[in-house]
Amino acid sequence: MAWEVTRTVRVRLDVPDDRKSDLHATNSKFQYCANRTADWAWRYPDEDCVTSKSEAEDAIYDDLREETDGLHANLVQKAIKRATDDIDSCVDRLADGENTSKPEYDTFSIVYDKRAATYYRDKVSLATVNGRVECEYDLPDDPGRTPHGEYLLNDSYPFSTSTVHYDSEADEFYLHAVMERELDVDSPEKAEDSKVLGVDCNVNDHIAVTSTGRFIGNADYLNHHRREFEKRRASLQQTGTRSAHLTFQRIGDRFGRWSEDYLHQCSKAIIEEARLHGCTHIAFEKLERIRERISDGKKFQQWAFNALQMMVEYKAEEYGIVVDAVKPQYTSQQCSKCGCTLEENRDDQHFECRDCGYAANADYNAAKNVARKLALKLQRGQKSPTGGAFCQYALKSGVMTVNATEVASDTPVSVERESTDKPTPLGVGS
Ligand SMILES: [Zn+2]
Structure with missing residues (x-):
């Protein structure tokens, strides 16, 4: 039996100065696709919202490809998926009688899987609207038992679909690397x-x-x-x-x-x-x-x-x-x-x-x-x-x-062995 263990490691990317604008332009087009998808798929309260990624792709993928010339095909798909996933959770909330509204995308966040990015242990190559850009990771001098050492540099943790973010205060880009490992616990x-x-x-x-x-x-x-x-x-x-x-x-x-x-x-x-x-x-x-x-x-x-x-x-x-x-x-x-x-x-x-x-x-x-x-x-x-x-x-x-x-x-247990089964509140800091 195998368990999947997921770790997210945040690492600063060393983006060449002359390529930063390419990442920003990529993000703008990614956001554009996500917002366009949300506009199309959000139909509350008149009709049911579209929460299926493939339905959205069938309807607007070709248009989005044309409208965002140069954006990697996989990034268009990821933007569509992000919007339909978010609308899916909105629909859950509406079903629960909670307030929500159409998702809007205005912060820097791009989803990269292995088709639009190549992940290495010390760097990543990202697809942009202007070709690929290679960014080295800013790793600690002694990664040892830091998350970088334990997961990012650990070959037994393959990379999964990750995201790139931008910190405007510091003018820095970050990779939130998602590392996934199958843990065999069949012993x-x-x-x-x-x-x-x-x-x-x-x-x-x-x-x-x-x-x-x-x-x-x-x-x-x-x-x-x-x-x-x-x-x-x-x-x-x-x-x-x-x-x-x-x-x-x-x-x-x-x-x-x-x-x-x-x-x-x-x-x-x-x-x-x-x-x-x-x-x-x-x-x-x-x-x-x-x-x-x-x-x-x-x-x-x-x-x-x-x-x-x-x-x-x-x-x-x-x-x-x-x-x-x-x-x-x-x-x-x-x-x-x-x-x-x-x-x-x-x-x-x-x-x-x-x-x-x-x-x-x-x-x-x-x-x-x-x-x-x-x-x-x-x-x-x-x-x-x-x-x-x-x-x-x-x-x-x-x-x-x-x-x-x-x-x-899969029927539930019928015998309860507890005798003093009353919960006692034991709060942290309370
Ligand atoms: Zn009962």
């Missing part, structure tokens, strides 16, 4: 004796809740800080003076560091919990569900969840703990005790099973489902002919073993 000691910690992430209340009943971080506190920061930023932006501009940047940096530090604390608590229970795996939900739940400040939330999961992955590696994501369907509606799946089971923060009457904090119930999903997935990956594999997931008072019958039918 018996990892798959047979696996024990999973499930984690449910949230935009309100606690940031993360584990299957062992640990409540981590405070999302409301994080959101409150962000709103305060946005307010100050808005008032400084109105002032418009140079000193206001400098303050604007400074509080931006400070907020960035503060929130990153806060999430670090949360990721540490998750790792602590996994180690405390001797877990071999940590399970998260795939981010798409979280994306659907996000309304206000969606970009920030998305960033925060992503950052938290990456921090956990990074730290988990040190302890040989594998981090994996499971499909999010029904984790919030399903009873972790009897498996009954009903929308009515969940009422905001409260979960109460209509079938067996099991009642718990809704996120805690979800975290247990997340853990079981990964345990089932691990079990299925077993090739043991005797079916003697044990995949367990950690609970507040002990573990739950997923057995072969349950695996075969």
Whole structure:
């Protein structure tokens, strides 16, 4: 069984001075394609929006190619994909009754896969509207255990589709290199004796809740800080003076560091919990569900969840703990005790099973489902002919073993071994 491990490494690009304008011109045309696609595909509220990349390509790819003479064919496709992907998440939000509007593209960000870029360990060759440009990476003198040394320079991490960004303050270009590696964990000691910690992430209340009943971080506190920061930023932006501009940047940096530090604390608590229970795996939900739940400040939330999961992955590696994501369907509606799946089971923060009457904090119930999903997935990956594999997931008072019958039918567990199954809030910094 193989897990995909993804790392994003940010590295400054050494762009020759006389080629910077080519990258800017490329970005303008890329943005143009993304905006044109959004204009075409966005049909709310009169009609359904187009969320299919191939449908958009069939309709406007040829026009866009003509209108952006010199832009690499693959970049046109990537711009179309970016817009249809974004519209797809907008449609999710509209379905959830949330406010959203047509995506607009005005910041520098170009998506490069291996057709429009050639990635090397020390440089990248990027397609521009004026031929290719080769940019060396600005690497630390001693990359060692930095992300550059561990991933960018590590041949076992191939490059995946990455993005190029521009920092206008510093007049510098950056590559956000996405490195993907298949991690083989089919070794018996990892798959047979696996024990999973499930984690449910949230935009309100606690940031993360584990299957062992640990409540981590405070999302409301994080959101409150962000709103305060946005307010100050808005008032400084109105002032418009140079000193206001400098303050604007400074509080931006400070907020960035503060929130990153806060999430670090949360990721540490998750790792602590996994180690405390001797877990071999940590399970998260795939981010798409979280994306659907996000309304206000969606970009920030998305960033925060992503950052938290990456921090956990990074730290988990040190302890040989594998981090994996499971499909999010029904984790919030399903009873972790009897498996009954009903929308009515969940009422905001409260979960109460209509079938067996099991009642718990809704996120805690979800975290247990997340853990079981990964345990089932691990079990299925077993090739043991005797079916003697044990995949367990950690609970507040002990573990739950997923057995072969349950695996075969994917029906949920019917026996709960917990006795003192009441969550105790243990918050980071609260
Ligand atoms: Zn139940």
